[in-house]
Every structure is written in C-alpha cells, then in structure tokens.
Amino acid sequence: MQENETPMTSSIESVLVLSGGMDSTVLLYDLMAKKRQTAAISFDYGSRHNHRELPMAAATCEKLGVIHRIIRLPFIGELFSSALLKTGPPIPEGSYDTANLSQTVVPFRNPILMSIAVGYAASIGAKEVLLASHSGDHALYPDCRKTFNEAFDQAVRLGTDNAVHLSFPYAGLDKGQIAEIGRRLGVDFTLTWTCYKGGNRHCGRCSACVERSQALKRSEGLDPTLYEDQGEHHGR
Amino acid sequence: MQENETPMTSSIESVLVLSGGMDSTVLLYDLMAKKRQTAAISFDYGSRHNHRELPMAAATCEKLGVIHRIIRLPFIGELFSSALLKTGPPIPEGSYDTANLSQTVVPFRNPILMSIAVGYAASIGAKEVLLASHSGDHALYPDCRKTFNEAFDQAVRLGTDNAVHLSFPYAGLDKGQIAEIGRRLGVDFTLTWTCYKGGNRHCGRCSACVERSQALKRSEGLDPTLYEDQGEHHGR
Numbered sequence: 001m002q003e004n005e006t007p008m009t010s011s012i013e014s015v016l017v018l019s020g021g022m023d024s025t026v027l028l029y030d031l032m033a034k035k036r037q038t039a040a041i042s043f044d045y046g047s048r049h050n051h052r053e054l055p056m057a058a059a060t061c062e063k064l065g066v067i068h069r070i071i072r073l074p075f076i077g078e079l080f081s082s083a084l085l086k087t088g089p090p091i092p093e094g095s096y097d098t099a100n101l102s103q104t105v106v107p108f109r110n111p112i113l114m115s116i117a118v119g120y121a122a123s124i125g126a127k128e129v130l131l132a133s134h135s136g137d138h139a140l141y142p143d144c145r146k147t148f149n150e151a152f153d154q155a156v157r158l159g160t161d162n163a164v165h166l167s168f169p170y171a172g173l174d175k176g177q178i179a180e181i182g183r184r185l186g187v188d189f190t191l192t193w194t195c196y197k198g199g200n201r202h203c204g205r206c207s208a209c210v211e212r213s214q215a216l217k218r219s220e221g222l223d224p225t226l227y228e229d230q231g232e233h234h235g236r
Numbered sequence: 237m238q239e240n241e242t243p244m245t246s247s248i249e250s251v252l253v254l255s256g257g258m259d260s261t262v263l264l265y266d267l268m269a270k271k272r273q274t275a276a277i278s279f280d281y282g283s284r285h286n287h288r289e290l291p292m293a294a295a296t297c298e299k300l301g302v303i304h305r306i307i308r309l310p311f312i313g314e315l316f317s318s319a320l321l322k323t324g325p326p327i328p329e330g331s332y333d334t335a336n337l338s339q340t341v342v343p344f345r346n347p348i349l350m351s352i353a354v355g356y357a358a359s360i361g362a363k364e365v366l367l368a369s370h371s372g373d374h375a376l377y378p379d380c381r382k383t384f385n386e387a388f389d390q391a392v393r394l395g396t397d398n399a400v401h402l403s404f405p406y407a408g409l410d411k412g413q414i415a416e417i418g419r420r421l422g423v424d425f426t427l428t429w430t431c432y433k434g435g436n437r438h439c440g441r442c443s444a445c446v447e448r449s450q451a452l453k454r455s456e457g458l459d460p461t462l463y464e465d466q467g468e469h470h471g472r
Contacts, residue, residue: 071315080356107354107356108392119344147394155347155388
C-alpha cells in the first residue's frame with residue numbers, strides 16, 4: 001500500500017482492477033485522460049508473475065498520481081491448484097492449445113478479485129468497478145466470459161443495493177485495438193508485464209507472450225518489450 | 237489450518253462455509269448425519285467476534301473429524317468500513333432497528349467469502365458450496381437476500397463451467413427451526429458463538445444475541461448459552 005493518498009477517497013468514483021499487464025494499464029491511462037476519479041486495486045495471489053506485474057502497476061500509479069491498493073491473497077497459492085501459481089506445475093510453452101492453456105486456470109480467480117474490489121468500492125463510496133476484459137480473453141477461462149461477466153454484474157447490483165456495478169469498457173475490443181489506444185495515450189509498455197513465467201525478461205514463448213507480441217506488433221518492430229531471445233541492446 | 241487431513245481431499249463432495257455460529261454449525265452436524273463428505277472453510281475477516289467464532293468452528297471440526305481451512309483476510313479490516321469490524325465504530329445495542337443494524341454491514345462480505353469457497357471447492361473437485369442462510373437473515377444485508385443468492389449461484393455455475401454450484405439448504409427455515417434440528421442432532425451450542433461484540437461471554441443485548449436467545453428459547457430455560465447478565469454458576 002502506498003503512503004501517498006493525497007486525493008480524498010470520498011471523491012473516488014470508480015475502482016480499476018489493475019494487474020500491471022497491458023490491458024488494465026491502458027484502461028488506467030484512458031480513465032485518466034477522461035478525468036475520471038479512479039483508484040486502482042491489485043492482487044498478489046501467488047502467481048509466478050505477480051512479482052513482475054505488481055511493481056509495474058505501482059510504478060504506473062505513482063507516475064499518474066493514482067491511489068493504489070495491493071491486496072495479498074496468500075491462501076490462493078496455498079490451497080488452489082494451477083500452473084499459473086508458484087506452487088503449481090510448470091507453465092506450458094506454445095500458444096493456444098486447450099490442454100496447455102487449461103493448466104493455467106486459477107479456479108474462480110476473477111470473481112474473487114472482483115468481489116473484493118466491489119467491497120472496497122462500496123466502502124469508499126465508489127459506484128463502479130472497472131475491468132479491462134476484452135474480446136480475446138480465452139473462452140477456456142469460464143470466469144472471463146461475457147456471459148459470466150453479465151451474470152456477475154447482476155449479482156453485484158443486487159448484493160450492493162445498486163450502490164456498485166461492474167464495467168467492462170474494452171469488452172468489444174481485441175488486444176491489438178487496446179494496444180492502439182495505449183500508443184495514442186502514450187502508455188509506456190515497458191512498464192507493463194504479461195509473461196506467465198515471471199523471469200527477468202518476457203520469455204516470448206508462453207501463450208501470454210505470443211498474444212502480447214502480436215498485439216504490440218513485434219513483427220513490425222513496434223513492440224518495445226525486451227524478450228529473452230533478444231540481445232541486451234536490441235530490445236528497443 | 238489443521239495438520240490432520242486424513243480424509244483424502246479428492247473424496248470431498250462439498251465445502252461448507254462455517255462461521256462458528258449456530259446456523260452453520262447445525263448444518264455441519266446435519267451433513268455429517270447424512271454421511272456427506274464435507275470440508276469446512278472459515279474466514280478471519282477482522283470482525284470483533286472472529287476470535288470467538290473461529291476457535292469454536294475449529295473445535296467442532298476436530299470433534300467431528302472434518303477437514304477445516306481458516307482463511308485470513310486482513311485487508312477487510314484495513315480497507316473496509318463497518319461497526320462489525322475491530323477497526324470500525326462500536327457495535328450498537330438494541331435489536332432490529334434499521335439504523336442500528338445498517339452499521340454492521342460489511343460491504344459485499346458474503347460474495348467475497350463464497351467466491352473463495354467456490355475456488356477452493358473447484359480446486360479439490362468438490363461440486364457444492366453450502367451456506368446456512370435462513371429466512372430470518374436480515375433483508376438489510378443485500379448480499380444475504382434470496383434474490384442475491386440466486387443470482388450469485390447463477391454466476392458460480394457460469395464461472396466454473398457448472399463444476400460447482402451453491403446450496404442453501406436452510407433457506408426455507410427460520411433460526412428457531414434450525415435450533416430444533418440442532419437439538420435433535422445433539423449439537424453442543426456452547427461450542428457456537430453469535431455475539432457481535434466478541435467479549436468473554438455473549439452480551440445478551442446486541443441484535444445477534446437477541447436473535448440467538450429467542451431461537452434457543454432462553455425464556456423457556458432451553459438456552460445453554462452463558463450470557464453476561466447471568467452469574468458464574470447459572471449458565472451451566
């Protein structure tokens with residue numbers, strides 16, 4: 001948690017679930033550009049890449065002057081099973097193969113994070129919880145699908161007496177379109193993390209890296225990410 | 237978390253959200269009587285009475301040989317506002333007055349707890365998450381209402397590809413009827429905690445105590461609870 005909380009929490013309209021990845025970081029810039037009073041909430045749930053994502057989320061919030069809360073959920077790593085977790089089997093390489101990707105499901109992760117964000121929003125008087133879900137989110141993750149998000153929003157409205165609702169402003173966009181918005185808004189993509197492996201650099205080979213590099217147009221030389229298969233001085 | 241995990245988690249059919257209060261404790265006995273393979277999950281969310289409830293939940297599970305997980309959620313006490321929390325204003329006395337009771341709402345608490353229980357259930361292959369919600373649960377708590385529970389169950393089914401669903405077997409009963417079931421099953425009600433204040437004894441005056449003593453028929457001498465207004469040797 002940051003010390004610097006100059007903006008009064010009572011003026012906060014919305015809470016963004018910020019992973020430190022490119023989608024939610026672009027959405028944060030987008031909200032700032034629209035002068036929305038937004039706080040950000042991030043979660044350390046024991047994934048292999050949380051220790052890469054979260055410092056980037058914190059750095060972006062500091063840069064933009066946004067209140068940022070980091071919530072630690074150590075029980076997920078202790079009790080849940082997934083290759084995405086430090087306690088799970090290794091991250092599979094290759095891209096969109098169902099058997100590979102299914103190993104990276106953390107059961108019901110998004111609803112856990114969203115529920116906490118909703119409780120926090122209600123506590124500070126914010127009316128909206130924002131997620132950067134997009135059309136390319138894998139149908140394999142049932143808790144990321146549009147039908148789920150709509151059902152969960154309905155539950156949120158009922159469970160807060162309509163004090164809070166969910167918003168998915170990028171639901172109709174793909175990751176490439178989000179990258180375009182980010183470029184236009186001057187997002188520093190080197191301050192975003194995507195790789196599931198959480199090494200010193202993006203591996204460039206896991207499914208998450210493959211999607212990132214396509215969205216950021218690595219093949220056209222537009223991706224500033226430093227990947228493992230690049231030399232020290234070729235990254236940007 | 238208990239060391240003793242003799243029953244294989246893979247044979248667990250259901251996960252009970254166990255507060256250590258009388259309703260969920262009766263439901264645990266009820267499930268045991270029906271030979272259901274059940275694990276229990278409890279939460280320390282920083283309430284004034286968690287330190288009274290949780291040891292009782294643990295003692296009951298040990299007595300019945302049930303796997304028991306206690307999940308700590310310190311961020312709720314740190315970030316959320318409610319008189320129910322140690323960090324909040326004092327618990328109001330008196331009973332069902334709306335202004336009093338509304339101070340004890342912990343925003344979106346139940347969905348946070350249920351989401352975690354669902355993720356845990358999915359991780360161990362259990363198909364059902366059980367809650368001891370009943371007809372007397374206050375309409376003031378929007379996340380305890382029947383309409384909310386139904387909407388949330390729908391979200392759970394969608395968000396787990398129908399691997400997990402919620403069950404509220406006591407939804408049609410009131411607290412007095414639950415007490416009757418407990419008596420029939422031999423529940424030791426002195427191993428359950430209800431008082432919001434979390435003192436050495438049940439205060440007998442907060443809204444939770446008033447409901448407990450009515451359900452357990454204190455006025456008819458059937459309530460084994462030791463209340464603050466009783467002498468040391470009268471409670472049993």
